[in-house]
Each structure stands twice: as C-alpha cells, then as structure tokens.
Amino acid sequence: MQVQYGFYTDYNPVSYSVAQESEPQRPMGYEPDLVAAVEALSGGRLSFNTLAIGNPFSGIWLKVAQEPHDMVGGGITALPERTRDAEGRPVIRFGVGHISFSQSLLVHEGSAIEHHEDLTSEHHVGTYRATTGEKRLLELTAIIDSAGFLRAGTQVLLADGTLLTARPPNSESALRIAAGTGSAAITTRIRLTPPGDDQPEVLYFESDDELLSALLEGTVESWRGGRSATGLPLATYRDCG
Structure with missing residues (x-):
C-alpha cells in the first residue's frame, strides 16, 4: 500500500x-x-x-x-x-500527538524585552498567520479576547492595501483570529495595529528566513514562535502564562 x-x-x-x-x-x-x-x-x-x-x-x-x-x-x-473547513464541516482528523513544545519570544541578546508585558506600541513582533504562536501572542497582549475576537479599534492591513478597523466583539461584523479558521475577511492580513499604547504592532511573514532577516535587520524587535535559534546573537524567553 x-x-x-x-x-x-x-x-x-x-x-x-x-x-x-x-x-x-x-x-x-x-x-x-x-x-x-x-x-x-x-x-x-x-x-x-x-x-x-x-x-x-x-x-x-x-x-x-x-x-x-x-x-x-x-x-x-x-x-x-x-x-473543520471554512464552512465548519468536519473534514479531517488528527492522529496521536508525539511532540510537545513551548512558545517563546525570540529577541536580540541584551534586549530589554524579557516578557510579553514589556511589549508596547513602540515594538514590532513578527509571527505567522493562523498558528498557535500567533494566537498565544495576541492573547497574552490582549489584542484578542479568549474567543479570538480582535480588540475594538485594532487596525488590520491586508495584502492588497485594504485597511480594516475591528468592531466590538459583540457586533455582527467583529473580526476573529484563530489557529484554525478565523474571519475570512482578514485571511490575508499583513499587519495588526492595536489601539493601546501597551500593545505591540504585529507583522506577518511567510517563512523562517524572511522573519529571521527582519529580526536581524531591526524591522521587528521580537519573533513569536514555538522554536529557538542557536549560533546567532539572539536569545529566547519563555512566555509567562
């Protein structure tokens, strides 16, 4: 077979x-x-x-x-x-899990950022769409709530240049981000800009090489993901929650 x-x-x-x-x-x-x-x-x-x-x-x-x-x-x-697919129909199933890992922030060695609480609107964090790393980052920084709905006032830039503003979570047009299927209107998101001064801007990338280059060049100050890098002037910090 x-x-x-x-x-x-x-x-x-x-x-x-x-x-x-x-x-x-x-x-x-x-x-x-x-x-x-x-x-x-x-x-x-x-x-x-x-x-x-x-x-x-x-x-x-x-x-x-x-x-x-x-x-x-x-x-x-x-x-x-x-x-489930975009229509909510069950179409696949998973086998038995065989890996466990923790999420972390990857930052430059010597960075003042040691925890998610240190991130502010002056910081930029790189991540990937529809991943557990993205979801955890947005939860810890309160950009989304426990159900995945974006905080009202958050601006979402799409790949085609369209700029959307998130409505309150209880509204019919609320925007949701998930590690699976979220709001179809923002599947091509490339940037999130929250309304609060205590929340970082989130930039989206397509590959490790692209994101690592952005980190080394200073386009982003940290990288959110479930992995670490060695042999580089970087350090990893486990999240606190």
Missing part, C-alpha cells in the same frame, strides 16, 4: 527540506524520520510517496481533504477547530 505523504518544508528540525536544484525536495527532520521508520518496520507492506508543501503554513492540515494527499505532517498542533 502506498500512502501520499505531504510534508511541510520550513519547520527545522521537525519537518523541513533543503532546496536542491533540479531534484525533488527531500524530506528531513523528526517527523519524516518517524515516517521512514514506519515504512521500514512494515516489511514492505507500506510505502510513502513524499509531497513537499511549502509556505505559507496556515491551512496545510486541510490538504488531507484534498487530492492527492492521504496524510500531512509538519509540526501541526492538533486542535478541534483545525478539523
């Missing part, structure tokens, strides 16, 4: 690929190694055909409901809301 296995290419060391000219992207990392071990232990009864899935990360789990994928991996947090 052959299984079509889609693997995310930009989550080192969990699931990634090193670009090679004129060659298929070879899966690397913890999850691809697990899949290779399952194939080896099957004694020839099971094989996996690997299919590379690049950026953006948001929504890659729903590819399981699309041809030709039978399964998808890439450090995807198993959340009930991620099992």
Whole structure:
C-alpha cells in the first residue's frame, strides 16, 4: 500500500527540506524520520510517496481533504477547530500527538524585552498567520479576547492595501483570529495595529528566513514562535502564562 505523504518544508528540525536544484525536495527532520521508520518496520507492506508543501503554513492540515494527499505532517498542533473547513464541516482528523513544545519570544541578546508585558506600541513582533504562536501572542497582549475576537479599534492591513478597523466583539461584523479558521475577511492580513499604547504592532511573514532577516535587520524587535535559534546573537524567553 502506498500512502501520499505531504510534508511541510520550513519547520527545522521537525519537518523541513533543503532546496536542491533540479531534484525533488527531500524530506528531513523528526517527523519524516518517524515516517521512514514506519515504512521500514512494515516489511514492505507500506510505502510513502513524499509531497513537499511549502509556505505559507496556515491551512496545510486541510490538504488531507484534498487530492492527492492521504496524510500531512509538519509540526501541526492538533486542535478541534483545525478539523473543520471554512464552512465548519468536519473534514479531517488528527492522529496521536508525539511532540510537545513551548512558545517563546525570540529577541536580540541584551534586549530589554524579557516578557510579553514589556511589549508596547513602540515594538514590532513578527509571527505567522493562523498558528498557535500567533494566537498565544495576541492573547497574552490582549489584542484578542479568549474567543479570538480582535480588540475594538485594532487596525488590520491586508495584502492588497485594504485597511480594516475591528468592531466590538459583540457586533455582527467583529473580526476573529484563530489557529484554525478565523474571519475570512482578514485571511490575508499583513499587519495588526492595536489601539493601546501597551500593545505591540504585529507583522506577518511567510517563512523562517524572511522573519529571521527582519529580526536581524531591526524591522521587528521580537519573533513569536514555538522554536529557538542557536549560533546567532539572539536569545529566547519563555512566555509567562
């Protein structure tokens, strides 16, 4: 039996690929190694055909409901809301979890930012759309409430230049951000600007390389994610909540 296995290419060391000219992207990392071990232990009864899935990360789990994928991996947090499509229909299911990790802020060594409480409107934080890292950042900074609704007055810049302003959470046009399916009107968000002086501006990126470059160049002062970097003039701080 052959299984079509889609693997995310930009989550080192969990699931990634090193670009090679004129060659298929070879899966690397913890999850691809697990899949290779399952194939080896099957004694020839099971094989996996690997299919590379690049950026953006948001929504890659729903590819399981699309041809030709039978399964998808890439450090995807198993959340009930991620099992449903945009119409709220259950279309996928998760297997047994096998990784646990904590979220952190990645900042320059020596930065005055040590906790989320230190972030103000003078700071810029980079993250990815529809991820657990984004959701946790926005919760800890009170940009969204516990249900995911944006704080009233928050400005949302979209990729096409459209600027939206969030309405109160109890209004019909309230905007919601989730680690699964949020408000369709803001799926292409590239910047959030909250109304409070005690909240940072949030910028969105498509890849680790893009975000890390922004951090090193000073476009953002911190990077919110579930990973850490080594060998760089950076430090990680675990969140406090």
